[in-house]
Amino acid sequence: MHPAPSIILFTTLSGLGFGLLFWLGIDATAPTGWVAFAFFAIAYLLAVGGLLSSTRHLGRPERALKAFTQWQTSWLSREAWAAVGALTVLGLYAYFLVFFDTQIAVLGWLGAGLAVATVYTTSMIYAQLKTVPRWNRWLTSVLFLATAIAGGALLSGRVSIAMVLLLIAGGIQAWWWQTGDRALRDSGTDMASATGLGKIGEVRAFEPPHTGTNYLLREMVHVVGRRHASKLRLIALVLMMVLPIGLLLVPFSHVFGLLAVISHVAGVLVARWLFFAEAEHVVGLYYGMR
Amino acid sequence: MPASQPVIDTSPKVSDEVRKTTCYMCACRCGINVHMKDGKVAYIEGNRDHPVNRGVLCAKGSAGIMQHNAPSRLRAPLRRVGPRGSGEFEEISWDEALETAVPWLKPLRDTAPEKLAFFTGRDQSQSFTSFWAQNYGTPNYAAHGGFCSVNMATAGIYTMGGAFWEFGAPDWEHTKLFMIFGVAEDHDSNPIKMGIGKIKARGAKVIGVNPIRTGYNAVADEWVGITPGTDGLFILALVHELLKAGKIDLDYLACFTNAPVILNGDPKSPEHGLFLRDDDGKPQVIDRKTGKLVPFDTPGVQPDLTGHFRHAGITHRSVMHLIAERYLDPQYAPEAVAERCGIPADRIRQTAAEIARVAFDEAIEIDQPWTDFRGDTHAKMIGRPVSFHAMRGISAHSNGFQTCRALHVLQILLGSVETPGGFRFKPPYPKPATVHPKPHCKVTPGAPLDGPHLGFVHGPDDLCLTDEGTPARIDKAFTWENPMSAHGLMHMVISNAHAGDPYKIDTLFLYMANMAWNSSMNTRGVMEMLTDTDENGDYVIPHIIYSDAYSSEMVAYADLILPDTTYLERHDCISLLDRPICEPDAAADAIRWPVVEPDRDVRGFQSVLCDLGARLDLPGFVNDDGSQKYADYADYITNHIRKPGIGPLAGWRMGESGLTHGRGEVNEGQLDSYIQNGGFFVSHVPEAAGYYKPWNSAYQDWAVEMGFYDAPQPYLFQLYVEPLRKFQLAAEGHGERQPPDHLRERIKTVMEPLPIWYAPFEDGHVDPAEYPVHALTQRPMAMYHSWGSQNAWLRQLHGHNPLYLPTKLMRENGLRDGDWARVSSAHGAITVPVMEMAALNENTVWTWNAIGKRKGAWALEEGAPEATKGFLLNHLIHELLPPKGDGLRWANSDPITGQAAWFDLRVKIEKSAAPAESQPAFDALTSPVGKGPATLTWKVST
Amino acid sequence: MTQLPTSTERKLGLVIDLDTCVGCHACVISCKGWNTENYGAPLSDQDPYGADPSGTFLNRVHSYEVQPLATSAMPHPAAQLIHFPKSCLHCEDAPCVTVCPTGASYKRVEDGIVLVNESDCIGCGLCAWACPYGARELDQAEGVMKKCTLCVDRIYNENLPEEDREPACVRTCPAGARHFGDLGDPDSAVSQLVAERGGMDLMPEQGTKPVNKYLPPRPKDAWQGQTDVLAPYLEPVAEEPRGFLGWLDKTLEKL
Numbered sequence A: 001m002h003p004a005p006s007i008i009l010f011t012t013l014s015g016l017g018f019g020l021l022f023w024l025g026i027d028a029t030a031p032t033g034w035v036a037f038a039f040f041a042i043a044y045l046l047a048v049g050g051l052l053s054s055t056r057h058l059g060r061p062e063r064a065l066k067a068f069t070q071w072q073t074s075w076l077s078r079e080a081w082a083a084v085g086a087l088t089v090l091g092l093y094a095y096f097l098v099f100f101d102t103q104i105a106v107l108g109w110l111g112a113g114l115a116v117a118t119v120y121t122t123s124m125i126y127a128q129l130k131t132v133p134r135w136n137r138w139l140t141s142v143l144f145l146a147t148a149i150a151g152g153a154l155l156s157g158r159v160s161i162a163m164v165l166l167l168i169a170g171g172i173q174a175w176w177w178q179t180g181d182r183a184l185r186d187s188g189t190d191m192a193s194a195t196g197l198g199k200i201g202e203v204r205a206f207e208p209p210h211t212g213t214n215y216l217l218r219e220m221v222h223v224v225g226r227r228h229a230s231k232l233r234l235i236a237l238v239l240m241m242v243l244p245i246g247l248l249l250v251p252f253s254h255v256f257g258l259l260a261v262i263s264h265v266a267g268v269l270v271a272r273w274l275f276f277a278e279a280e281h282v283v284g285l286y287y288g289m290r
Numbered sequence B: 001m002p003a004s005q006p007v008i009d010t011s012p013k014v015s016d017e018v019r020k021t022t023c024y025m026c027a028c029r030c031g032i033n034v035h036m037k038d039g040k041v042a043y044i045e046g047n048r049d050h051p052v053n054r055g056v057l058c059a060k061g062s063a064g065i066m067q068h069n070a071p072s073r074l075r076a077p078l079r080r081v082g083p084r085g086s087g088e089f090e091e092i093s094w095d096e097a098l099e100t101a102v103p104w105l106k107p108l109r110d111t112a113p114e115k116l117a118f119f120t121g122r123d124q125s126q127s128f129t130s131f132w133a134q135n136y137g138t139p140n141y142a143a144h145g146g147f148c149s150v151n152m153a154t155a156g157i158y159t160m161g162g163a164f165w166e167f168g169a170p171d172w173e174h175t176k177l178f179m180i181f182g183v184a185e186d187h188d189s190n191p192i193k194m195g196i197g198k199i200k201a202r203g204a205k206v207i208g209v210n211p212i213r214t215g216y217n218a219v220a221d222e223w224v225g226i227t228p229g230t231d232g233l234f235i236l237a238l239v240h241e242l243l244k245a246g247k248i249d250l251d252y253l254a255c256f257t258n259a260p261v262i263l264n265g266d267p268k269s270p271e272h273g274l275f276l277r278d279d280d281g282k283p284q285v286i287d288r289k290t291g292k293l294v295p296f297d298t299p300g301v302q303p304d305l306t307g308h309f310r311h312a313g314i315t316h317r318s319v320m321h322l323i324a325e326r327y328l329d330p331q332y333a334p335e336a337v338a339e340r341c342g343i344p345a346d347r348i349r350q351t352a353a354e355i356a357r358v359a360f361d362e363a364i365e366i367d368q369p370w371t372d373f374r375g376d377t378h379a380k381m382i383g384r385p386v387s388f389h390a391m392r393g394i395s396a397h398s399n400g401f402q403t404c405r406a407l408h409v410l411q412i413l414l415g416s417v418e419t420p421g422g423f424r425f426k427p428p429y430p431k432p433a434t435v436h437p438k439p440h441c442k443v444t445p446g447a448p449l450d451g452p453h454l455g456f457v458h459g460p461d462d463l464c465l466t467d468e469g470t471p472a473r474i475d476k477a478f479t480w481e482n483p484m485s486a487h488g489l490m491h492m493v494i495s496n497a498h499a500g501d502p503y504k505i506d507t508l509f510l511y512m513a514n515m516a517w518n519s520s521m522n523t524r525g526v527m528e529m530l531t532d533t534d535e536n537g538d539y540v541i542p543h544i545i546y547s548d549a550y551s552s553e554m555v556a557y558a559d560l561i562l563p564d565t566t567y568l569e570r571h572d573c574i575s576l577l578d579r580p581i582c583e584p585d586a587a588a589d590a591i592r593w594p595v596v597e598p599d600r601d602v603r604g605f606q607s608v609l610c611d612l613g614a615r616l617d618l619p620g621f622v623n624d625d626g627s628q629k630y631a632d633y634a635d636y637i638t639n640h641i642r643k644p645g646i647g648p649l650a651g652w653r654m655g656e657s658g659l660t661h662g663r664g665e666v667n668e669g670q671l672d673s674y675i676q677n678g679g680f681f682v683s684h685v686p687e688a689a690g691y692y693k694p695w696n697s698a699y700q701d702w703a704v705e706m707g708f709y710d711a712p713q714p715y716l717f718q719l720y721v722e723p724l725r726k727f728q729l730a731a732e733g734h735g736e737r738q739p740p741d742h743l744r745e746r747i748k749t750v751m752e753p754l755p756i757w758y759a760p761f762e763d764g765h766v767d768p769a770e771y772p773v774h775a776l777t778q779r780p781m782a783m784y785h786s787w788g789s790q791n792a793w794l795r796q797l798h799g800h801n802p803l804y805l806p807t808k809l810m811r812e813n814g815l816r817d818g819d820w821a822r823v824s825s826a827h828g829a830i831t832v833p834v835m836e837m838a839a840l841n842e843n844t845v846w847t848w849n850a851i852g853k854r855k856g857a858w859a860l861e862e863g864a865p866e867a868t869k870g871f872l873l874n875h876l877i878h879e880l881l882p883p884k885g886d887g888l889r890w891a892n893s894d895p896i897t898g899q900a901a902w903f904d905l906r907v908k909i910e911k912s913a914a915p916a917e918s919q920p921a922f923d924a925l926t927s928p929v930g931k932g933p934a935t936l937t938w939k940v941s942t
Numbered sequence C: 001m002t003q004l005p006t007s008t009e010r011k012l013g014l015v016i017d018l019d020t021c022v023g024c025h026a027c028v029i030s031c032k033g034w035n036t037e038n039y040g041a042p043l044s045d046q047d048p049y050g051a052d053p054s055g056t057f058l059n060r061v062h063s064y065e066v067q068p069l070a071t072s073a074m075p076h077p078a079a080q081l082i083h084f085p086k087s088c089l090h091c092e093d094a095p096c097v098t099v100c101p102t103g104a105s106y107k108r109v110e111d112g113i114v115l116v117n118e119s120d121c122i123g124c125g126l127c128a129w130a131c132p133y134g135a136r137e138l139d140q141a142e143g144v145m146k147k148c149t150l151c152v153d154r155i156y157n158e159n160l161p162e163e164d165r166e167p168a169c170v171r172t173c174p175a176g177a178r179h180f181g182d183l184g185d186p187d188s189a190v191s192q193l194v195a196e197r198g199g200m201d202l203m204p205e206q207g208t209k210p211v212n213k214y215l216p217p218r219p220k221d222a223w224q225g226q227t228d229v230l231a232p233y234l235e236p237v238a239e240e241p242r243g244f245l246g247w248l249d250k251t252l253e254k255l
């Protein structure tokens, strides 16, 4: 798939934002006043920023509200509802924390649940797609959730929890990659089934339908060099997990904390770039590309 | 269940009006329905009533709207202001344009009309343009046929009075085995596809003979991946097998061909090898009943296939004897040809067996009595349901004429021409070579030429030579180098004119031919010849006038441009006098008419010729009082009379008692009748006249009624072509007109009256070990030569063209898809991207034709892939073969017809680093029309 | 609207004959022409005369080379080339419909045609991601999703003559390789064709249940190694000219 910056930013930032919101929601000793304001402001900037960024991917952003209508079937619609739900509930929760120093725990828990649900619905937008076998796995949701919660923990300053969660998220990420490489093959979809010509013999794409490019190729078919990819995977893992943990291991300082966050975000961005770039949509088979 | 779904209008208004005319996105000439909205062209679809396409339409036809609206369209007449080849022009008025042309052309006509060379491309008004040229008085006129497929056309006409494409078609309804040789697309674009579709729907079989398995060959049930240039051998091996097994149609051969005609067997006679004729000049046969020598058409005669006649100690034998001797020879045995053709001997045997099985064991009969020209009636029409079709793959080689002849001989031996399930002629064919005009070349300053330029020679006396024996025509057509060049040699005009050989010319007048690019061999050389100057700094070819509708590469090389309209804006006439749109069951002709008016200062070229003809006072173009005779082409189409009762259009003429078809007087309302009828006219061949046309009295009578002939003219198929023998006799020293000595041996060898095979000439001039690979081009079905690239829709399909290499060559050269290779021939080199293809003869490479474009042409951006990645193979091909050390430069053409031997090309291939763009690259041309828009959201109505 | 109907009254669709398609692209361009002028926004083209032209098409023709495996009967089978037109298959279980967040994508109850209601479409592209066949293209000028409409504005169009009420691509196909009809009716001509010729689904494992069917190419190059099943070689009547002419004489006597 085309690694569109708007979507990479969206999944990364909103994941982080909702992850932070999750922790703020369940925090028994949630910050209040200006500290709370600062935390919530960061969380909302990330979550809302991510959502707004995603609308840049729309052909008709001015009609974006229509996306709320199909919650019965569409994960994108559900995501819209979950996000709005989470942001509203936690907004109320934050309002009381910031302005009244009051923690309404139920709202926090509800909001945290909705934040997790939002990340889950986001993940399902991808995980539901049979056309991208690498995505079409329960592990994809686990990956999104783990990354969001680990990132949230880091951002909320929970050093030791963050270290453990980063380790887990990193592990899941590695596992996801490892198993994902087999996904297309295991799906049973190949050029033979795509063309139905496999019964005759080995199928090879000859002339494409057009010499130029088109929407499908730009959007669905992105070929990253294999060696290139494994190097990037390593970089992503180091940035999102190894380096932040290392930085957290040295005695805590805000500078190192900030560096750990930046490193993590950069790592997740690289991982998300790969998430799209390596996706291997089955339509590529029609073009002899994967 | 969804709660509700949108209500949509499933019956929207489609258009305000449908205007029916004729497509001209290629020369197939399908009928189209042009849907108009708000006075604009909104959608084009096929006309279901039209005899050619019956409603279907190809990609090009459907994209006509984008051609009509192309930004490359010329806007007004142009006068060159920069140097030739720069593309710098100023727009001028039509009066200025014509006033520029007249002072060039008028003095020439009065002093030396041959100094005007007027050549037209694939236009469809040759009977009109040749009429203009004839009245001008120059002998130098032809269309593009010489570099296109004249081998196919002449071989067909000399052999059987018609060839493939417009002359005939397989009997798609009845054929059970269809064999197609060397065809990628052909002119009969939609009909062939419709035909193959019909065959396939019936489950009948298609065999494709082609080094490349794309298109028709891809759907063929069997593919014969033959080595280029060897089809003649393959076909003659089939003939060998069929003869050996006696699987030939004896009745048919005896009655309708010259197989029983007796040849002069006296080696000392100046008529050795010519027919024994009676006093009326009729070829004679032995009558089986009487054993006597009688004219072939004697009523009641039973011509004896094995007849011989002994006289004065000499035995004269029938053509059949020669056929048996020649083709039963072991040199044509499958084993002997297999390796050369790249086809296993078993496969050849098996193909022969299959052809024989279908022709004779699956013969069909149609209950349709008919009477032949000898007066014999036949109760049924016997069909041999094997049909063949072939085109440039066998035609565009230096052995193409003989190969095409070989294929026709195969068809005739099977009795599958003009019989049900075989190959059928389209009216006005069949028409034997003898009733076509002969070429004319007698120039009289200030007066018309002595007759039509092009035609069929029947011996040395008909050649176009001057009194000194030098070529009379600039293209050297109808000379000893290529005696039967029935379509002229457009590919030699520029190089001969540049060399002043046989003489210099003053004005080159071209119409609709992109000679500075894809339609020339040696493209760079041609561009240099067009811009070359003499010692005074003047251009060697002093004046060039060109008519195009678009900003093509050739435009840049002319001094004066006469911009044409598009096909939707003008009158045209697809005439029975010319190259009509008939089908085997029907005579048909058609028109184009302005379904929209031009929105700019352009004029239909034929109308311009009417005007120019009048300004030059050409007979035929002025009235007695000197005024202009035809206001425009529509006026000409309606009012011109070729012979009494015969005009350009056959439909809705004026008879004694109202409207009539075929012969009749002028009808002022004729074009309106055509328009009302959908733009065409059809007259069906009567039921009893559907097959056996050359010999069928019912057909002959109908043809006379329609005006195709003045009297019935039945004839025999010419397995043995006597005029060829006449040229051999001259080469042997007989007769007044003698070939130059350096050509004697060649004429003796190649002008064999029974088909032979010889290796393509390039094989003898180029070292096959150094250049081991054959290089070909194919037409893409969705593009028409260079025109397609200006079309926003079509150029997305074919924006550049890789060179396809067989798997073996990819491996040998360490190449992978997308790599680049340097491809060189004895003449030049190109560096181009390559792709692998498995379904390809393992010594052949190929690419799509005419996709590569010159930078700056066609209103495309300079970075267009057509210019940066696309390429032409033409840079590797030369109009002359490489020198051989004999001091001569032999033409890269068929020695009989002059057909350009595009497909003889041999190359070698080496991997190359990727250059910035495909090589050779040329400077960008200045566009005389600007560039196109950045986005298209084309919709006529909202 | 993104719910699929549990069943449709008819299953209109195309049957494409891979044995007959010559790869001419006629269907591609007639589709482009019709749909540029008709249903919804025009199919736009970007950089149409430039270095990187690209545009919206609802139907495209691929081509594939297939190398049959060698067998003892056919040790060197020739590679085959197959032209392969592809447009929306109007799937029964159309994933492109259920993913749509706006309801713009829907499957019609009366005939099963899958359509995009352009005025509801936000151009999120999700339906194109969900389609395994590459049958949807987001128009770059209009920002909405375009797809084959099965020419819904032709097939019922009372302004067209009866015989023209079929998709533009079917009407134009010169080889007759495209067929249109109700695949829900086992007696329809298209269903019959599918039954006779072993019509197949593309990517059946994706579970989309395509309505459109493809007729596989018939077996090719039967000659290779199978001489005996076809016509046996011809029996010679003579090996050299004299013998042949003798045979000819004898045969002519009998006639």
Ligand SMILES: Nc1nc2c(c(=O)[nH]1)N[C@H]1C(S)=C(S)[C@@H](COP(=O)(O)OP(=O)(O)OC[C@H]3O[C@@H](n4cnc5c(=O)[nH]c(N)nc54)[C@H](O)[C@@H]3O)O[C@H]1N2
Pocket: B121, B122, B144, B147, B148, B149, B511, B512, B513, B514, B515, B518, B519, B520, B547, B548, B549, B550, B551, B552, B553, B554, B564, B565, B566, B567, B605, B777, B778, B784, B785, B786, B787, B849, B850, B873, B874, B902
């Ligand atoms: N390598 C290689 N070269 C080949 C061939 C090959 O097989 N291989 N084939 C050869 C053959 S057979 C042929 S016929 C030639 C064809 O070559 P050309 O006849 O040169 O074909 P086009 O490129 O179409 O050029 C025709 C010109 O006509 C112009 N034109 C189009 N429509 C109109 C119109 O309505 N009015 C006017 N006045 N002009 C118009 C076009 O803009 C173009 O400039 O190419 C030859 N060249």
Ligand SMILES: Nc1nc2c(c(=O)[nH]1)N[C@H]1C(S)=C(S)[C@@H](COP(=O)(O)OP(=O)(O)OC[C@H]3O[C@@H](n4cnc5c(=O)[nH]c(N)nc54)[C@H](O)[C@@H]3O)O[C@H]1N2
Pocket: B026, B122, B148, B149, B181, B182, B183, B184, B185, B186, B187, B188, B189, B209, B210, B211, B212, B226, B227, B228, B229, B230, B231, B390, B391, B392, B393, B394, B397, B776, B777, B778, B779, B780, B781, B782, B783, B784, B785, B903
């Ligand atoms: N779409 C489209 N249609 C066209 C044209 C066009 O440009 N585009 N051009 C028109 C014109 S001007 C012409 S002349 C006709 C030409 O129509 P075609 O005769 O179909 O011309 P080519 O495309 O040159 O195809 C020649 C075929 O012969 C094969 N071939 C080459 N050498 C040999 C050989 O030695 N033996 C055999 N058996 N095959 C061989 C090639 O592989 C190729 O498939 O098409 C006309 N129709």
Ligand code: SF4
Pocket: B023, B024, B025, B026, B027, B028, B029, B030, B053, B056, B057, B058, B059, B060, B061, B062, B189, B190
């Ligand atoms: S074959 Fe195509 S381009 Fe040629 S006349 Fe017919 S529709 Fe037009």
Ligand code: SF4
Pocket: C087, C088, C089, C090, C091, C094, C095, C096, C097, C114, C130, C131, C132, C133, C134, C135, C136, C147, C208
């Ligand atoms: S082919 Fe693609 S777009 Fe069409 S219905 Fe099936 S999934 Fe949807």
Ligand code: SF4
Pocket: C099, C100, C101, C102, C103, C104, C105, C116, C120, C121, C122, C123, C124, C125, C126, C127, C128, C144, C145
């Ligand atoms: S692009 Fe349009 S039709 Fe497709 S899913 Fe998004 S809103 Fe629905």
Ligand code: SF4
Pocket: C030, C031, C032, C034, C035, C058, C059, C087, C088, C147, C148, C149, C150, C151, C167, C168, C169, C170
């Ligand atoms: S049915 Fe209509 S919209 Fe669909 S591919 Fe054919 S022409 Fe295009």
Ligand code: SF4
Pocket: C020, C021, C022, C023, C024, C025, C026, C027, C028, C061, C083, C085, C172, C173, C174, C175, C176, C177, C178
């Ligand atoms: S129009 Fe017919 S033959 Fe041509 S590509 Fe389309 S389906 Fe194939």
Ligand SMILES: [Mo]
Pocket: B147, B148, B149
């Ligand atoms: Mo041609």
